[in-house]
Structure formats: structure tokens, C-alpha cells
Amino acid sequence: MIKVALVGTGNLAFQLYKALLNCPEIELVGVFGRNQEALSDFEQVLTTTEAIVLPAADLSLIAVSDDAIARVSMKMEPKHGLLAHTSGAQAIGAIKSDRAGVFYPLQTFSKQAAVDFSEIPICIEAKKAEDLELLKKLAHLLSDRVQPMNSADRKYLHLAAVYVNNFVNQLYQTAFEIVDQRELPFNLLYPLIKETARKVRDNVPAKVQTGPAKRNDTGIISKHLELQNPDNKELYTLLTQAIQNSQKQT
Amino acid sequence: MIKVALVGTGNLAFQLYKALLNCPEIELVGVFGRNQEALSDFEQVLTTTEAIVLPAADLSLIAVSDDAIARVSMKMEPKHGLLAHTSGAQAIGAIKSDRAGVFYPLQTFSKQAAVDFSEIPICIEAKKAEDLELLKKLAHLLSDRVQPMNSADRKYLHLAAVYVNNFVNQLYQTAFEIVDQRELPFNLLYPLIKETARKVRDNVPAKVQTGPAKRNDTGIISKHLELQNPDNKELYTLLTQAIQNSQKQT
Numbered sequence: 162m163i164k165v166a167l168v169g170t171g172n173l174a175f176q177l178y179k180a181l182l183n184c185p186e187i188e189l190v191g192v193f194g195r196n197q198e199a200l201s202d203f204e205q206v207l208t209t210t211e212a213i214v215l216p217a218a219d220l221s222l223i224a225v226s227d228d229a230i231a232r233v234s235m236k237m238e239p240k241h242g243l244l245a246h247t248s249g250a251q252a253i254g255a256i257k258s259d260r261a262g263v264f265y266p267l268q269t270f271s272k273q274a275a276v277d278f279s280e281i282p283i284c285i286e287a288k289k290a291e292d293l294e295l296l297k298k299l300a301h302l303l304s305d306r307v308q309p310m311n312s313a314d315r316k317y318l319h320l321a322a323v324y325v326n327n328f329v330n331q332l333y334q335t336a337f338e339i340v341d342q343r344e345l346p347f348n349l350l351y352p353l354i355k356e357t358a359r360k361v362r363d364n365v366p367a368k369v370q371t372g373p374a375k376r377n378d379t380g381i382i383s384k385h386l387e388l389q390n391p392d393n394k395e396l397y398t399l400l401t402q403a404i405q406n407s408q409k410q411t
Numbered sequence: 412m413i414k415v416a417l418v419g420t421g422n423l424a425f426q427l428y429k430a431l432l433n434c435p436e437i438e439l440v441g442v443f444g445r446n447q448e449a450l451s452d453f454e455q456v457l458t459t460t461e462a463i464v465l466p467a468a469d470l471s472l473i474a475v476s477d478d479a480i481a482r483v484s485m486k487m488e489p490k491h492g493l494l495a496h497t498s499g500a501q502a503i504g505a506i507k508s509d510r511a512g513v514f515y516p517l518q519t520f521s522k523q524a525a526v527d528f529s530e531i532p533i534c535i536e537a538k539k540a541e542d543l544e545l546l547k548k549l550a551h552l553l554s555d556r557v558q559p560m561n562s563a564d565r566k567y568l569h570l571a572a573v574y575v576n577n578f579v580n581q582l583y584q585t586a587f588e589i590v591d592q593r594e595l596p597f598n599l600l601y602p603l604i605k606e607t608a609r610k611v612r613d614n615v616p617a618k619v620q621t622g623p624a625k626r627n628d629t630g631i632i633s634k635h636l637e638l639q640n641p642d643n644k645e646l647y648t649l650l651t652q653a654i655q656n657s658q659k660q661t
Contacts, residue, residue, distance in 0.1 A: 227631065250623075250631050268603055269610070269621055282599045308599065317593045318600075320635050321586035325600050326607045327622035328650045329579050334616035334657050336571035343567045349532045349558065350568075350575050351612055353518055357576045358608040360519070362601055366584035371519055372577035373500075381477065381500050385570050392656065396649055400578045403646060407584050 163299055166215050166241055167192045168233060169224035170199035172270040173247055177224055178203050180278045184302050190216040202272075212236040220245060220295055222264055223256070230255045243292045245285075249319030252312035253286050262287035262296050265315060266304070269326050278303040284310040284318065335393060367411040374404035413549055416465050416491055417442045418483055419474035420449035422520040423497055427474055428453050430528045434552050440466040462486040470495060470545055472514055473506070480505045493542045495535075499569030502562035503536050512537035512546050515565060516554070519576050532556040534565055585643060617661040624654035 165187055167178060174192070181189045182205060191207035193215045194200050200208040209215055212233075220243035225233050230246045234256040237244055245262035246255060253261050263286040270276065283300040285307060287293040293309065300307040310318070333354065337347045360369045373381040382401060386394050415437055417428060424442070431439045432455060441457035443465045444450050450458040459465055462483075470493035475483050480496045484506040487494055495512035496505060503511050513536040520526065533550040535557060537543040543559065550557040560568070583604065587597045610619045623631040632651060636644055 227628070250634065267599060269606055271610075271619070274610075280602050282602065284599075306599075310595075314593050314595055316634070317589055317638060318595055320638055321589040321600060322603055323622055323624075323635065323647075324582045324586040324589070325604050327620065327624055327654060328582050328647075329604075329607055330611070330616050330620055331624075331650055331654045331657065332574045332578050332582065333611045334620070335653070336574040337611075337616055338657075339567055339571040339574070343564050345560075345564055345568055347615075348612070349517060349534075349556075350571060352530050352532065353572055354575050354579075354608050354611065356519055357579055358604050360521075360524075361580070361583045361587075361604065362598070365597075366580050366587055369521070370577065370580055370584070372573055374573075374577055374581075378477070384500065384566070385573065388567060388570055392653065396653060397573075397578075399646055399649060400581055403585070403642065404577060404581045406642065407581065407588075 162186060162188055163220070163295070163302070164188045164190050164216075164218040164242075165299065166190050166218035166221040167203075167224065168194070168212075168215075168221055168237075170194035170196055170202065171224065171226070172272050173266070174224040175202060175272055176270050176276045176278075177222060177247075177266075178206075180276070180303055182206070186302050187299070190218050212241075213238065215241060218242050220262070220292075220299065222247060227251050227255075231257070234258065234261075243287065243295055245287070245296060249284075249315060249322060252316070253288065254312070259288060260292055262292050263312070263315070264296055264300065265310075267318065267322060279305050282306040282308055284308045284315055286311060286315070335396070339388075339393075365411070367407045370404060370408065372404075374401040375408055377405065412436060412438055413470070413545070413552070414438045414440050414466075414468040414492075415549065416440050416468035416471040417453075417474065418444070418462075418465075418471055418487075420444035420446055420452065421474065421476070422522050423516070424474040425452060425522055426520050426526045426528075427472060427497075427516075428456075430526070430553055432456070436552050437549070440468050462491075463488065465491060468492050470512070470542075470549065472497060477501050477505075481507070484508065484511075493537065493545055495537070495546060499534075499565060499572060502566070503538065504562070509538060510542055512542050513562070513565070514546055514550065515560075517568065517572060528553040529555050532558055534558045534560040534568065536561060536565070585646070589638075589643075615661070617657045620654060620658065622654075624651040625658055627655065 192203040217240040221241040245264040265284040285296040442453040467490040471491040473496045495514040515534040535546040
């Protein structure tokens, strides 16, 4: 049995709460958060706005926003065990403790959508070897994909995650706006969105690229530019060039 | 029974060939292509390099590259019925005939990957009302999603398709390059890629946006810029601005 304390009340904290509760080998001893109202979502365990009230644990998962990690972790007591933050972008040094660690689930979380942690890669790091073992044990209880990773590698992984998540989503939004102005339903594009994602499961993306940029079809490219507002034109031109550069290197 | 002739030997032609063969209400009378060797993939029906040899049909699907549509369609005879090209980017006028049409399946096709046409939206257009009915009948035999659409709307849809397919794939490639230089496996990102796509099935993309650009987290944004080469820096900056503009408008 691993005793875990949870810190934070955001989307990731909520999804971790549900996953930890569901795991018979884990005892979730309580949740610490500064917002009493947000804590009401965590009603199946002890909740508190004071770190000192949080029961003893083998480790504490600090699932708070990046800029709160340092401040919140300093409120924790030795009885709260290993202190692991859950951020992709922050180094392990954000927690000032010999027993610092990182437990970073690489996924986008919302409060509503149910999450299957078993498929989510969990990147772990700890200052002490025995703490890394503890994080590994916990991560394996939730996920089939556990990846020890240092802070330097993790910040690149987080940057890549911004590309495939936030930036890809913005391209979906641009497409949404283009079809919406013609009163066409965005869900016409959904099978293509799905297949585009599926294709890179087993392929290097550049190798399965298609379309006017790859073919250097200047006729279509100029026609497309004419259809767009200046902001989108700039984005279209830059991405067309990026495709052509990547194709040269492949 | 609808008699269909197929023109072209590329990826889409090959996938249409397999789908048409599998449909008991359709008789595929033959395939016309200029390349004898490529025609060998279509061995279950008559194949020819001369349009005149192609048997009579109710309609012919002209699945050739955009710049070949006009030339190829002029080789077709009245016995080949309605002439429908399969391009998203070309207007119906690319075919000089009273019996011109468009049959545009909105998906990315490769020769290998099996395709389930039933989920693929097929956008149809014809000059004559009775030809539109014929295309509708054919499209419904292959797909559950048939959308009559004029050439003006279709070119915007095609532009949007470039964003969600070619451009999204290029962002996957950028992420691939970022993790690859650290010798991290790209497939760590796959669950996030899949979830990002899934989220927009039922949501306007801007409403499910997350991340440093949305939060205007200038600390993370500057750290990310430091990690990148000049080309990616420019792309990162432009997409960050685009996210912030879309968020203002939502």
C-alpha cells in the first residue's frame, strides 16, 4: 500500500483524485488546496486548506499551476514524504527539498472528460534513487507507460507537446473559422482530422505528408492565399515553407 | 445497378476501385489510365490506356491529378455518361461538358491503408439535376455522409482540409524533430495527439484550448523560444499570437 497525499484542485488534480481512489494498492490520505469551494469536488477523502492538517504520506503529488509549485511545496512537512510536482515545463529544482521529484502525465486534462491513465505516459524523476523507485511503483499502478526522464529532456518534450496539442488545436480552430464563414459544418472535417492523427502512430510525419505544399503546386497555393485574411495568409505561407523544408531533409 | 467507369491509377483511384468492387449495386466496367504498369494493380476489371476502349457507363469517376482533369475528360466519349472529377480544389468547370460533376471524398488516401468509405464525407455537385441525383445515389452506396456542395464552398472546405491535414501533420513533424534530437521516442506524444483530435469532435476548438499561449504565460513562452531554432521560433511566435487572437474573439 502506498500512502499518497494530493495537493491542488485543478483539472489534473481532479483526474488524479479519481484514478488514485480507484486503485486498491493506493491509499489517498487527503487533498490540500487553498480554495474551500474547489475542495468540495474531492468529497470522498479528507480535504483541507492547511498543509499541516494533511495526514502523513509516503509521497505527495503537487498538482498546482507552475508558478505556485515553489510556494506550495515549502508549506509541506517532512511527514508528507517525497514531494513530486506534475509539471512538464518546470525543473525538479522548483521544489526545494532533498526529497524532490517529478510525476508528469503527458496528456491534456479537463474536468469533464473521463481519463484512462493506463495509456498516458508518465515521466518521472527524483533526486534520490529510492524516491525514483517509489515514483516508478506509483506510476506503474496507474499507467502501462512509465518513462524516467531528466528535467532537460522533459522541457523539450513539453515544448513538443505544445506543438501537437495547443498549436494543432489552433489549426483546427483556423479550419473551423474557414468553414464556419461558409456555413459549412466543421464535423465534415472530423474523419480527416482522425485519420491524420492515426497515420503518425507508426510513421514519421514527414514521410506521410501529402498536399499542395509537398507537391509545390503553386497554382493551388496562390488560389488558397487569395481566399484568406492577412493573418491566415502569413500562417499558411510559413507552414507551406516549413513543409517544403522538412521534405528536403527527409 | 449503376455502371461506373474509373479513370486514374493513383491512391484515390485505387481506393475507389476497391470500394466500387465491394458494392453489389455497382458494376465497375473498367479502368482507364495512361500508365500500363500502374493499371496492373486493377487486375479484377478491364483496364485500358485508351479511353475509347473503356465500356459504356452511367458515369465515370475521373480520379486524376488536378492539372490532368481538363485534358483527360476531353478524351471521354458520350457513352461514358456523367463525368465527375474527384478534386476538392477544382471547380466543376474543369470538365468541359454539359454532363460535368464532382464527387469529392474528403479524406487523405494512401495505397496501403485500408479505407472505410462509410465514414468519409462525399461532396457532390452536378450541372444537371438528374446527374446530381445519380451522384447522390452512387455516393450513398459508399458513404453515410453525402453533402451536395457548390464549387465556391468546396474550395473553402479544401483550404480548411489543408489546415487540419497537411499543416497539422507538419506540426507533428516539428514535434518529432524536437523530441528526436533528444533521442526521445515520438510515440510518447501519441496519446496526446489522439486526445487533441478527439476533443474537437464535439467542441469548437478555441473553447477547449489550453496551454501557455492561452494563459499568456510569458515565462514558459520565453523559455520555449530559447530552446528552438530560428524557423521554429517564428512558427511558435505566430501560432502563439493566433491562439491569443482566437481566444479574444471567443
